[in-house]
Amino acid sequence: MSPFYLFAEISPKPEHFEEARDAVMSIVQQTRDEPGCERFDLFENEAEHRLYLFEEWRDQADLDxxxxxxxxxxxxxxxxxxLLRAPAVSKMQKRA
Known part of the structure; x- marks a missing residue:
């Protein structure tokens, strides 16, 4: 399988925004060090209490x-x- 990308929108309850962000931050470096992880970046929109992950994986087995x-x-x-709801995750392939 070719590399693929994931884009995840995470919607914590406002009262848990900081805890949710800190939980992801605590695994960023460990995840980046995993075999097959090419990218694992966290973005945030604090005003809207949203977190976004942008990930690149070598293959599905590595993500699993x-x-x-x-x-x-x-x-x-x-x-x-x-969380307010389950994360919205999009799996994408790069073209061109």
């Missing part, structure tokens, strides 16, 4: 391995109570 890491599972577990 990322989801199985204990630190990733911990963030997902915390998000169960912190």
């Amino acid at each position: 391995a990322h989801y199985e890491k204990p630190y990733t599972a911990e963030v997902f577990s915390k998000y169960e109570n912190w």
Whole structure:
């Protein structure tokens, strides 16, 4: 499989915005160091209480391995109570 990109919009409840942001920040470097992770960048819109992840992965197996890491599972577990809704994730391929 060719490399692909993920763009995720994360919508924490306003009272959990900082905790949600800090949780993602705590795994940024670990994720970047994972095999197959080419990019893992966090952006935020504090005024609207939104977080955005832009990721690039070598293949689906590498992303699946990322989801199985204990630190990733911990963030997902915390998000169960912190989010307004499930993250909106778009998977994209680069063309040209």
